[in-house]
Amino acid sequence: MRVALVDREIDVARLIAEVSDHTCGAATVFLGCVRDLNDGRAVNAIEYSAYRAMAEREMTAIATEIGDTFGVTRLVIEHRLGTLGLGDVSVAVVAAHPHRAPALDANRYAIEQLKRRVPIWKLEHYADGTREWVAATIGTGSGEQETVTANNASSAVSR
Amino acid sequence: MTVTVLLFASYADALGTSAIELDVRPGSTVRDILGTLSSMPGGNRLPPRPLVAINQEYATLQSELRGGEEVAVIPPVAGG
Numbered sequence: 208m209r210v211a212l213v214d215r216e217i218d219v220a221r222l223i224a225e226v227s228d229h230t231c232g233a234a235t236v237f238l239g240c241v242r243d244l245n246d247g248r249a250v251n252a253i254e255y256s257a258y259r260a261m262a263e264r265e266m267t268a269i270a271t272e273i274g275d276t277f278g279v280t281r282l283v284i285e286h287r288l289g290t291l292g293l294g295d296v297s298v299a300v301v302a303a304h305p306h307r308a309p310a311l312d313a314n315r316y317a318i319e320q321l322k323r324r325v326p327i328w329k330l331e332h333y334a335d336g337t338r339e340w341v342a343a344t345i346g347t348g349s350g351e352q353e354t355v356t357a358n359n360a361s362s363a364v365s366r
Numbered sequence: 367m368t369v370t371v372l373l374f375a376s377y378a379d380a381l382g383t384s385a386i387e388l389d390v391r392p393g394s395t396v397r398d399i400l401g402t403l404s405s406m407p408g409g410n411r412l413p414p415r416p417l418v419a420i421n422q423e424y425a426t427l428q429s430e431l432r433g434g435e436e437v438a439v440i441p442p443v444a445g446g
Contacts, residue, residue, distance in 0.1 A: 239446045255445070258374055258438055261422040262445075286445060298446050318446060326419075326438070327445030328375035340376040341444045 208274065208282040210266035212259055217285050217296045226281040226303040233307035235314040239298035241291045245341070249334035253341075254290045255297060258326040262286070265325045269317055279304050279313035286327060367392060367433025371399060375441045380411035390431060396420070397427040399437055416440065 209225070219236065227234050241253050266284055274280045281303040291297055298321065302313040321327075329341045371386045378384040381403065388402060396418045403409045417440040418425050431437070 256375060257445075258372065258419075258422075258440065261419055261438065264422050322443070322446045324443065325445050326374065326440050326443050328441060329444050330375070340379075340441070342442065 208270040208280055210263060210270050210284045211286075212257055212262060212266075213285050213287050214289055215287070217287055217299045219296065219299055219301070222283050222285065222299055222301045226283055226301050228281070228303070230305055231281060231303040231310075232305050233310040234301060234303040235307070235310040237298075237300040237314050237318050238296050239318070241293050241295050241297060243293050245331060248331075250293070250331050251334050252290055252292050252332040253297070254330040254332065254338075255286070255288045256328050256330070257286075257288055262325045262327055266321065269320045269324070272320070273302070273313045273316055277304075277309040277313045277316070279309050282313060282317070284317055284321065286321070286325070288327075290332075367431075369399065369431055369433065369435045369437050371403065372436060372438040374438070377412055377416070377439050377441050380408045381406060382408055390433070392433065394431050395427065396425055396429045396431070396437070399431070400427070400439070403439065412439070417442075 219238065223234055223236065243250055270282055270284060273282055279302050283301050286298045300314050300317040302310045304310040330338055331341050332338050368387050368389055371388055373381055373384050388399065390398065404412060415427065419438040419440055420429055420435050
């Protein structure tokens with residue numbers, strides 16, 4: 208397994224090649240991308256920043272938990288930092304396993320835990336020229352999201 | 367003794383800096399550090415109970431400091 212914060216474009220094909228081998232009947236890929244609309248506001252770009260040392264430490268912890276829980280060790284998580292434009296890939300999770308269920312479970316676990324625990328922030332740049340730090344959201348990823356406020360963030364990271 | 371307080375994202379904007387060296391008494395807790403920060407210019411924009419990490423591990427308000435630690439005050443995370 209490997210985790211990394213990167214300052215360059217994420218090369219998804221390279222990540223798939225990195226985790227795949229002939230023992231794996233399944234490889235799952237999750238990509239997070241910069242979207243053009245958030246909360247009804249037109250977005251031009253997102254600037255990602257992190258508490259690097261701790262972020263890499265938490266990402267490593269998540270990857271270790273995935274090995275322990277799902278038996279998936281062929282895993283790579285990359286999160287990009289810096290200013291990204293629309294459609295750019297901000298995060299990639301690629302998991303490979305002999306069978307699809309652990310690969311799918313590992314992928315979902317990785318992105319949900321990353322959003323809860325890893326100290327990364329985004330400053331959205333809007334089409335109207337304004338900028339705003341994005342409130343953290345966690346949840347189903349289907350739009351039914353819970354905004355994490357300062358008051359409940361403590362419980363969000365308990366493990 | 368001193369600790370290094372790291373601030374990020376909206377919290378760094380609030381206090382106008384991303385790092386502060388603070389003199390603290392032995393036995394001081396995270397709560398004491400937050401109290402000091404809240405009295406600084408812009409400190410009133412921090413929430414009363416933000417997430418805090420000591421040496422890159424999440425801590426509690428009661429966590430004690432021995433000096434030399436890196437104390438990070440962490441806004442709600444928003445990666446992905």
